[in-house]
Amino acid sequence: xxxxxxxxxxxxxxxxxxxxxxxxxxxxxxxxxxxxxxxxxxxxxxxxxxxxxxxxxxxxxxxxxxxxxxxxxxxxxxxxxxxxxxxxxxxxxxxxxxxxxxxxxxxxxxxxxxxxxxxxxxxxxxxxxxxxxxxxxxxxxxxxxxxxxxxxxxxxxxxxxxxxxxxxxxxxxxxxxxxxxxxxxxxxxxxxxxxxxxxxxxxxxxxxxxxxxxxxxxxxxxxxxxxxxxxxxxxxxxxxxxxxxxxxxxxxxxxxxxxxxxxxxxxxxxxxxxxxxxxxxxxxxxxxxxxxxxxxxxxxxxxxxxxxxxxxxxxxxxxxxxxxxxxxxxxxxxxxxxxxxxxxxxxxxxxxx
Numbered sequence: 626x627x628x629x630x631x632x633x634x635x636x637x638x639x640x641x642x643x644x645x646x647x648x649x650x651x652x653x654x655x656x657x658x659x660x661x662x663x664x665x666x667x668x669x670x671x672x673x674x675x676x677x678x679x680x681x682x683x684x685x686x687x688x689x690x691x692x693x694x695x696x697x698x699x700x701x702x703x704x705x706x707x708x709x710x711x712x713x714x715x716x717x718x719x720x721x722x723x724x725x726x727x728x729x730x731x732x733x734x735x736x737x738x739x740x741x742x743x744x745x746x747x748x749x750x751x752x753x754x755x756x757x758x759x760x761x762x763x764x765x766x767x768x769x770x771x772x773x774x775x776x777x778x779x780x781x782x783x784x785x786x787x788x789x790x791x792x793x794x795x796x797x798x799x800x801x802x803x804x805x806x807x808x809x810x811x812x813x814x815x816x817x818x819x820x821x822x823x824x825x826x827x828x829x830x831x832x833x834x835x836x837x838x839x840x841x842x843x844x845x846x847x848x849x850x851x852x853x854x855x856x857x858x859x860x861x862x863x864x865x866x867x868x869x870x871x872x873x874x875x876x877x878x879x880x881x882x883x884x885x886x887x888x889x890x891x892x893x894x895x896x897x898x899x900x901x902x903x904x905x906x907x908x909x910x911x912x913x914x915x916x917x918x919x920x921x922x923x924x925x926x927x928x929x930x931x932x933x934x935x936x937x938x939x940x941x942x943x944x945x946x947x948x949x950x951x952x953x954x955x956x957x958x959x960x961x962x963x964x965x966x967x968x969x970x971x972x973x974x975x976x977x978x
Contacts, residue, residue, distance in 0.1 A: 627672055627789035635793040638773040639801065643808045645766045650712030652686075652719070652759035654809035659685035660774065660786070661801050664794035665877065666938050668786075670945060675791040679760065679782045683752035686719060691734050693831055694723040697820065709817045719754050722747070735928040752782075760784070795942060798877070806832050832878065839868040839885070841927040846887045849916050855886035856896065856905060857957065867893040871901065871909055872936075872943050879939070882924035882931030883913060892957075899955040900947050903968045906940070910971040913937070914978075937975045944968055 627635075639657075646653065659682045668675050690711075697709050708724065711717040726747055730736040738744050761779045764772050775784040786794075794801060810828050814821055821827060847863050854861045855869070866887040870880075875898040886909070888896070901909075913920075917933050924931040947954065948968060953961040 626670070627792050631789055632793050632796070635773065635790065636797060636800070638771060639804065641766055642764065642771065643804060646763075647765060648812060649714075650717050650758070651809055651812055652712075652717070652754075653763050654805050654812065655686050655689050656682065656755070656759045656763055657805045658689065658802065658809075661794045661798055661805070662879075664786070664791040665798055665942050666935050668791035668795050670792060670795060670949075672788045672792060674788055675786040677784050677786065679752050679756055679784070680748060682760070683748050683755050686751050686755060687723065687747065688734070690717075690719050690723050691727070694720045694727060695732070697817075697830055707820065709813055709820070711813065711816075713816065719751055722750055722754075733928045735925060735930055738930075739925065756782070796946070802878070839880075842868050842882070842885050842924075842929060843887065845920070845923045845927065845929075846885060849912065849920065850887055854889045854892055855908070856888050856892040856901065859889070861887060861889060865890065869893045869896065871905075872940050873898045873900070876900070876943050877939050879935075880930060881936045881939075882929040883917065883920060883933045883936040884939070895958055896955045899953070899961070900943060902954040902956040902962050903965055904956070906944065906968065907971045909940075910975045913975055917978075933975075933978075937972065937978075941969070941972055941976060944972065 642657075648654070660677070662685055663677055663681055664675060667677070667681075693711070694708055696707055708716065708720065711720055726737055726743075729743075730740075737747065761777055764770055764774060764777055770777060773787070774790055775786050806828065810831055813831065814827055843863050843866050846868075847861075847866065850861070852860060852862075854866075855871075867890050869886050869888045869892075871884050871886050900906075913933060913936075921931055921933065944964065946952075948964045951963060954964055956962050
């Protein structure tokens, strides 16, 4: 694994890039977040390099900017303030492309993904923006190159994260995400000050969970959980059910259907931002093994983004980090417990599907 000194140097370089780099749009922030997310979803906890096709980066860009290409609404909800500017000149090209795509698919990312050929064309279009704009210009600080993430070869449809970079992005993901998203939000506020004023919810708009859409998940999960709370197994009425992120939103902020479970308000509140104990993890894996395809079909029908493979890899990353640092997991009520040595037994089956 990378030495503590090399990890500190990585974080120092990242801070230099964010504070001293040249940013004429938010693309570079999106690129840094894409690398961090893909390291979590595709990387490993060692010093290996990581190959990342630009197509996957493009798909991440679509996910980020799809939400941000909606009009920003005032705090009172009384008026739409328009689509926020993401660069110093005219509206960012990716945002313009996604505005058209949103109009064609009634704002539904799931609907857009379901049209295979149109999604391919959209990804190819955004991929060209990624390779032309931020990819080979990201690692420039004060007019000089600082190639600490990947070799800046200036061409191609793939980058290779240098040894240890994937590990650092995974290990320090919360810190990396906070640094990048904070800088991204400050940039957007600076170039939209006339619209935003002192709006306090900009971060939630840019990066928050689509919680308004989670209501459609309740009837889907209610059926597969047989009307029971996922955690305590006691009867649960749909009108009082809370949709919980099994891997907490605070650990990895993405709304993927297979990560959702239904719980009592009390169970959801006591679990809070903790990981659930290994017994709950086993139950979560068992649900996926039994019902993954049916769940995916229902999620797709109701416009809920889902990707079981990504959900499984994210879960593995979150639990591995907790095990490595001897962290505690939530069992019930106030009871917390360290992960058992064989915590990954059931999850390994899911990863191998």
